[in-house]
Amino acid sequence: MYIHYLFTFIADTMSIETDIKQKKFRSPYQRLALNLIYTTNWLEYKQLEFFKGHDITPQQYNVLRILRGQQTVPIKVSDITERMLDRNSNTSRLVDKLLAKNLAKRTSCPNDRRAVDVVITEEGLQLLAELDPHVDQWEDRFNIITPEEADLISALLDKVREAE
Amino acid sequence: MYIHYLFTFIADTMSIETDIKQKKFRSPYQRLALNLIYTTNWLEYKQLEFFKGHDITPQQYNVLRILRGQQTVPIKVSDITERMLDRNSNTSRLVDKLLAKNLAKRTSCPNDRRAVDVVITEEGLQLLAELDPHVDQWEDRFNIITPEEADLISALLDKVREAE
DNA sequence: GTACATTTAATGTAGTAACATCTATTAGTG
DNA sequence: CACTAATAGATGTTACTACATTAAATGTAC
Numbered sequence: 001m002y003i004h005y006l007f008t009f010i011a012d013t014m015s016i017e018t019d020i021k022q023k024k025f026r027s028p029y030q031r032l033a034l035n036l037i038y039t040t041n042w043l044e045y046k047q048l049e050f051f052k053g054h055d056i057t058p059q060q061y062n063v064l065r066i067l068r069g070q071q072t073v074p075i076k077v078s079d080i081t082e083r084m085l086d087r088n089s090n091t092s093r094l095v096d097k098l099l100a101k102n103l104a105k106r107t108s109c110p111n112d113r114r115a116v117d118v119v120i121t122e123e124g125l126q127l128l129a130e131l132d133p134h135v136d137q138w139e140d141r142f143n144i145i146t147p148e149e150a151d152l153i154s155a156l157l158d159k160v161r162e163a164e
Numbered sequence: 165m166y167i168h169y170l171f172t173f174i175a176d177t178m179s180i181e182t183d184i185k186q187k188k189f190r191s192p193y194q195r196l197a198l199n200l201i202y203t204t205n206w207l208e209y210k211q212l213e214f215f216k217g218h219d220i221t222p223q224q225y226n227v228l229r230i231l232r233g234q235q236t237v238p239i240k241v242s243d244i245t246e247r248m249l250d251r252n253s254n255t256s257r258l259v260d261k262l263l264a265k266n267l268a269k270r271t272s273c274p275n276d277r278r279a280v281d282v283v284i285t286e287e288g289l290q291l292l293a294e295l296d297p298h299v300d301q302w303e304d305r306f307n308i309i310t311p312e313e314a315d316l317i318s319a320l321l322d323k324v325r326e327a328e
Numbered sequence: 329g330t331a332c333a334t335t336t337a338a339t340g341t342a343g344t345a346a347c348a349t350c351t352a353t354t355a356g357t358g
Numbered sequence: 359c360a361c362t363a364a365t366a367g368a369t370g371t372t373a374c375t376a377c378a379t380t381a382a383a384t385g386t387a388c
Contacts, residue, residue: 014326016318021247022233028314029306033207038249039321040204043197045252048376057344069186077367083185085202088209088345092367114353114366142193144327145320150192153317154180156309157203162178163308212346221374241337252376256337278336278383 050138054131059089060097061131067104067120068128074117076109103127214302218295223253224261225295231268231284232292238281240273267291 016035017023025031047058056064066083067075081091095118098104103124109115120128142150180199181187189195211222220228230247231239245255259282262268267288273279284292306314 015322019325020249026300027304028311028318030300030303031318032306032314033303034249035318035321036200036204036207039325040200041250041252042325043200059344078365085184085198086205086345088205090345090368092369093344096368109366112354112366116367136190136194139194139197140191141327142196142324144323147192149320150196153320154192154195154199156313156317157199158179159308160306161183161203161206163305223374242335254338254375256339257374260338273336276336276384280337 047138050134054127055101056127057097059084059086059094060103062086063091063094063098064103064120064124064128067118068125070119072119074107074109074119076115076117078115080118098124211302214298218291219265220291221261223248223250223258224267226250227255227258227262228267228284228288228292231282232289234283236283238271238273238283240279241282242279244282262288 016031016038017025020034020038022034025034044058051058051061062084063080066080077091077095080095081087081089084091095104095106095116099106101123102121104118105121107117107119109117180195180202181189184198184202186198189198208222215222215225226249227244230244241255241259244259245251245253248255259268259270259280263270265287266285268282268284271281271283273281
């Protein structure tokens with residue numbers, strides 16, 4: 001629970017208005033909705049280009065990160081889905097892709113024979129280690145704004161999702 | 165060019181941390197990057213569900229809105245692409261879909277015979293008019309935050325994209 | 329004006345997403 | 359326990375995305 005006092009300089013060039021050539025928005029909320037979609041598409045496109053050079057897709061990377069977060073503890077396919085940024089992906093087939101590249105391995109779960117346990121391999125860990133510095137740099141592209149501003153946006157986005 | 169003083173209450177439940185079950189982030193920028201992608205996926209999923217009931221996709225709707233914005237002035241396919249939220253879509257085939265539904269019409273451009281002019285039809289305008297109140301309501305789901313907060317996020321997102 | 333490069337939109341293709349269905353296993357109920 | 363419902367994950371199908379290629383028209387350099 002925090003209180004934020006912000007003093008922020010905002011440039012009025014290259015705004016969402018000029019980017020999508022829409023002069024006027026019905027409300028700040030409309031502008032925000034379109035800006036969120038536009039900015040995230042922009043972000044995901046850059047992400048796609050970045051990962052393409054490493055023979056991996058953003059979703060596959062997302063799964064690998066989840067697996068690494070588990071350390072050596074196996075995780076069920078359905079639990080991977082729950083933690084993904086894009087939960088509409090078919091996790092089953094995503095794991096297939098990682099298996100084919102020897103980045104993950106799959107064992108049947110002893111407690112529940114319907115479930116399948118997934119663990120990251122040494123090779124998967126190596127790939128992530130290799131990517132880490134570049135991903136950090138990629139994420140820190142946002143440092144044009146202050147850490148406090150970044151946290152404020154995060155908190156407001158949380159609030160928006162929570163409202164449902 | 166504006167100065168913002170903000171006083172904001174932030175709830176600490178149902179944050180991105182609990183949503184994707186990641187306890188800790190490397191930096192506020194990492195949290196923001198993941199939160200943007202997660203929130204926009206959430207938003208787009210809801211959008212998809214909404215439009216599904218009206219036999220139209222979010223991208224098709226986006227094109228229709230651009231066409232309406234032109235009033236009766238025709239617009240080239242390439243100019244539609246420039247104004248789209250997701251510029252990776254194949255605008256040519258999107259316009260095909262609108263044509264098939266009689267929501268838009270296509271005429272060859274007199275100045276440049278390579279180009280194709282697109283205009284919205286009466287039927288397209290009617291569909292948009294029908295959707296307008298629902299879309300407004302959909303966008304205003306964000307009114308859990310203040311208009312000033314919405315504008316602040318928009319401005320910060322603009323700043324982030326501008327930095328490149 | 330001819331030759332070559334560029335632009336505009338359409339189309340071909342591979343991979344993926346969205347959604348439904350299927351099989352195997354477990355949970356719940358009488 | 360038998361029976362039905364629910365769950366986990368795999369798989370089939372359709373549509374769409376991302377990307378490359380093509381075809382036609384225009385621009386540009388000589």
